[in-house]
Amino acid sequence: MTKSERKRFMVMLGPPGAGKGTQAVKVAKRYLIPHISTGDIFRAAIKEGTELGRKAKQYLDSGELVPDSVVTDIVAERIKKNDCAPGFLLDGFPRTLPQAEVLDTILRDNGCPLTAVINLTVDREALVKRLTARRTCSDCGENYNIMSKPPKKEGVCDKCGGKLYQRDDDKRETIENRLSVYENQTAPLVAYYQRSQRLVNISGEGAIEDVFGRICRAVG
Numbered sequence: 001m002t003k004s005e006r007k008r009f010m011v012m013l014g015p016p017g018a019g020k021g022t023q024a025v026k027v028a029k030r031y032l033i034p035h036i037s038t039g040d041i042f043r044a045a046i047k048e049g050t051e052l053g054r055k056a057k058q059y060l061d062s063g064e065l066v067p068d069s070v071v072t073d074i075v076a077e078r079i080k081k082n083d084c085a086p087g088f089l090l091d092g093f094p095r096t097l098p099q100a101e102v103l104d105t106i107l108r109d110n111g112c113p114l115t116a117v118i119n120l121t122v123d124r125e126a127l128v129k130r131l132t133a134r135r136t137c138s139d140c141g142e143n144y145n146i147m148s149k150p151p152k153k154e155g156v157c158d159k160c161g162g163k164l165y166q167r168d169d170d171k172r173e174t175i176e177n178r179l180s181v182y183e184n185q186t187a188p189l190v191a192y193y194q195r196s197q198r199l200v201n202i203s204g205e206g207a208i209e210d211v212f213g214r215i216c217r218a219v220g
């Protein structure tokens with residue numbers, strides 16, 4: 001990270017299923033910054049069977065949060081990399097007040113304050129519907145939805161031909177727990193960022209392209 005005025009250090013906030021991953025891919029491409037998803041980092045580690053994956057698996061499977069110290073170390077290392085010089089878009093981090101405070105400290109120490117926190121809002125019933133219908137490519141990670149964004153050929157990724165799967169934490173009971181964990185541990189971040197005037201509330205309802213248009217207009 002280095003100082004500059006046109007850099008974008010952004011966070012995508014919102015409950016499970018709000019469309020953070022879907023929109024983050026598009027926003028990162030638009031502003032030429034890396035998309036850093038802590039959930040994707042954990043799922044990749046679990047797939048590769050690394051020490052981190054072994055530690056994280058029980059939390060992801062139950063919908064609980066991975067301990068703050070584990071997550072903050074990973075993010076601190078990741079945002080030091082050269083590709084983060086023009087900025088970054090964090091997806092799924094921070095998720096607790098201690099994580100937000102660590103991020104603020106790192107950014108302040110580097111003279112790069114957060115540019116915007118994009119808070120995607122979606123009605124709870126719609127979240128459950130989206131998550132139960134989500135399918136993900138096991139090779140490239142592309143997201144689909146059997147209701148709103150189906151692949152051209154059932155079970156096959158349009159982009160790379162990889163096999164689509166349903167995330168283990170997209171089972172009904174785990175979804176309910178993830179939504180409660182969000183309410184109890186992550187929702188307080190909305191007030192935290194609002195107090196420092198970094199929050200941009202965006203409705204995550206409607207077509208994916210419409211949500212993207214709203215984000216672009218809001219962050220400039």
Ligand code: AP5
Pocket residue numbers: 014015016017018019020021022023038039040042059060061063064065066067071091092093094095099130131133134135143144145146148149169178204205206207208211
């Ligand atoms: P993570 O992977 O971050 O999961 P999440 O927050 O539960 O969010 P999701 O990825 O489920 O939803 P999303 O908002 O990205 O929506 P998406 O774009 O896919 O975290 C997983 C786990 O990792 C956590 O439970 C925790 O254990 C651990 N973890 C991660 N970060 C952590 C942290 N910082 N601290 C501690 N633990 C951490 O969209 C959902 C579906 O809806 C898709 O099918 C999509 O196609 C569809 N869709 C998207 N937009 C629309 C639209 N506008 N209209 C209709 N459908 C849409």
Ligand code: MG
Pocket residue numbers: 020021022037039092
């Ligand atoms: Mg996601």
